[in-house]
Amino acid sequence: MEILVCIKQVPDDSVEVSLNQATGKADIEKIAPIVNAFDGYALEMATRFKEAHGGNITVVSVGPDKARDSLRNCCAVGASKAFLVKDEATEGSDTLGTAYTLSKAVAKIEEENGVKFDIIFCGKETTDFTSSQVGPMLAQLLNLPQVTNIVGLEPAEGGLAVKQETEEGYNMIDVATPCVVTVAKPEYDPRYPTMKNKMAARKVVIPDITAADMGADTALMGETAAKVKVAKVYEPAKKEAGVKIKEQTVEETVAKAVGIMLDAKVF
Amino acid sequence: MILVYIETAEGKAKNVGLEMLTAAKIISDKAVAVLIGTGNDEAVKQAASYGADEVITVENAVYSTDAYCYIMKSLVEKYSPEAVFVGSTLDGKDFAPRLAAQLGTGCVTDVVNIKVEDGKAVYTCPSYNGNLLNDMTAEASPVVAIIRSGSFKKADPAEKEVNVIAESIAVPADEIRTKIAETVKEISETVNLEEADVIVSGGRGMGAPENFALVKELADLLGGVVGATRAPIESGWISRAHQIGQSGKIVAPKLYIACGISGATQHVSGMIGSDYIVAINKDEDAPIFDIANVGIVGNVLEVLPLMIEEIKKARA
């Protein structure tokens, strides 16, 4: 099957982010960029699928030049082709603008590859904005069926049998290909690329795609096209630290704590 | 007017749906509840009691992304609301963004606050694990807003008669492109974290699965629910139905007691909205103490039994 995995490079989500007072925006310049965790799971799931059932994986990202490193890392895991959509016109896009950009990229890449995609994987959400919107929006713009929050998939008659995680367990969903799936955390962790594959990935050519290349309408991307705007960014009110109790004996500590809680009428 | 999609389970309205009726009233005079499914009579009454000015019901057998988008889009086209509110559930996050794309409008996810500024509705959404908040405005109508559970309080219920409109929307069969072949329930216990007033949670510091019995004992004593961080769940001590945090549920109970939990961001972002936080940890430098109203420095296995005794005494 022909597979596309959409990835986004985000700031390392284990690092605390604060407000840059000068710019009024998130202070992320110094934070190391990494592949969004759920996109990493998506790539791993796609790679296992390819290893079991055959196929080719292409990865694509919309971003600046440094996103190329992330794309190359993906080639060391399981992707054989990579494309970077790089155009100033995309800056400041809201989720719909990003989905539009990706939808045009899909068409362009299908043209380059000479074949249409059977499955398009997205992470269920990104760790920076957790909007979890781009996957479904992309599916809509491509007029493809979608299954969100998946933890596994197998080929089946007529398409795919997809395992969707629910609160109490899972649903098995039948869907025809081509389709879009968004990936939640499966049982396994993404693999580390082998040294050999990392070396091989150095040779992969990652072409840029501009809006003009894709025949995209720049009026539908970027800040001006945004249907949702960020008016202000700020830090939440810090919760005031309360009282820390450590008496001579455990008994005294607990008695004091329960006393405070009773006064506060929390139970 | 705001269309508020109220998800139901077994004919009853999910809390987040009812909470959104309050949210809707912040920016509009009219909140119209939308109930899709079958056997929702109870939910209709709930919607009316908790603030819906009108209720629309649509008969539909089974959830699918395409059916719900089709139905909601038809309602939007008929009723021209200024916004559509959807609860932040798996189904909600599944169809709401797609609906926004169909309407060509914007979508905001994980809304924790709504206000009116300069006559415009402003939606507050967190980013970066809750480290930052973003005030968002809509540039197109209707905006689709996915609202976080527990961010708004349900109104005090008051029995009310409202107009109930039964809309008949037949979704063409060929519109529906996914089919649920099988639904498997792996977790037999239902853990209602989002509706709980009291949550007692255990983390890695509980040491062993047997020790969760202490957490449960305290939770039962206080009429609360047991929660857990990712570590004990990944170790198989307790099912993921109890998970609180970035990859679990986001909760805001009146009382949250964190037992043997260090306070890593991934967990804290899931419970920071709690009204009153009590933390028990033997490491006095654990970050959980930075956000706790009361911090108890001690071995959780010694503290909990004593605490349970003290509370029983106080109640006697």
Add this chain to the structure above:
Amino acid sequence: MAYAIPEENYDLLETVREFAQKEIKEQCKEYDVSGEFPQEIYDQMIEMGLHTLEIPEEYGGMGLDKVTVAALLEQVSIADAGFGTSLAATGLAYKAILISGTEEQKQKYADVLTESGFACFCLTEPMAGSDPGNSKTTAVKDGDEYVINGRKCFITNAGKGGFYVITAMTDKSKGIHGMSAFVVDADTPGLSIGNHENKMGIRCSTTADVVFEDCRIPAENLLGEEGQGYKIAMKTLDLARPYMGCVAVGIAQRAIDESIAYMKERIQFGKPIGKNQGLQFKLADMQIKCETARQMVAHAVSLQDTDKKFSVESSIAKAYAGDAAMECASEAIQIFGGYGYSREYPVEKLLRDAKIFQIFEGTNEIQKIVIANNLLGKF
């Protein structure tokens, strides 16, 4: 302030660093306590191919330059010196074949190594430590086979190796000129693993006796010619010593990293202890030693690719790094104070790990003999 490696290899370094930090650093603690072999973690490392770094490109390896290999080895060693030792010891064994084997042997054992993940270099015996010439292991030619009898001890990776490079006496009357080197495939009948050492440190690396009882190997498993064994062993050690130094540098670096973090967070007398000049000087001394050791390792391995001699530099790198690791580990414990002495904190392990680096692959005293002999010559 690090190995100067080609920019194109930065991403390899980052991958290895991430792997070591996420999969080895915390996980190795329980194995350090129990002494059990962390097979699952090694499996992951082998999956990544970290054991093949030193196989030259013409035999299917990656053709990485030696300084890059050292940089990657250091990252593993920072997380745990036992893992670093296992990797370095594997490299040591293969190097012997690289310098003295036939083309077929070099290719065959490159393949065996890639598959098995480990290899063993067996020189040391109960009666032959610093004095390898006192070897009691014999190799008797019998038709188209050699029959090996003897016992090797303190062998790293014993029982895990895909092959064993060994030295044995083919002619006892000639002393060290009667020693030959061979390759013994794993699972050869007559080869067994004996006593596992219950070590002070580097406990994630396995060390045991390797016993040969009428172990028959094909005659073509001879490396080089009969009588060349001692020379092959010494040349191999010259090549491999800097990499053991590299592992020691990893220990020193970890000692520094842990000390920096602790000095910033530990508050005494109302301020972080890092504000005290006495400790700042201590930290600076640790850095001077660690960085000097590192650059000596880099220099020693770089010389290997030239036609210059490098025995002295190898010995200096290994001896100096071992001492640096001991000093930095000891100072780290000092900085941590009482907590440093506790197994709950990571620094006491560093001292236990460091000690062996003043001993194996030639004790530091032997290194000094090598250096002095090279300087004085025969006089």
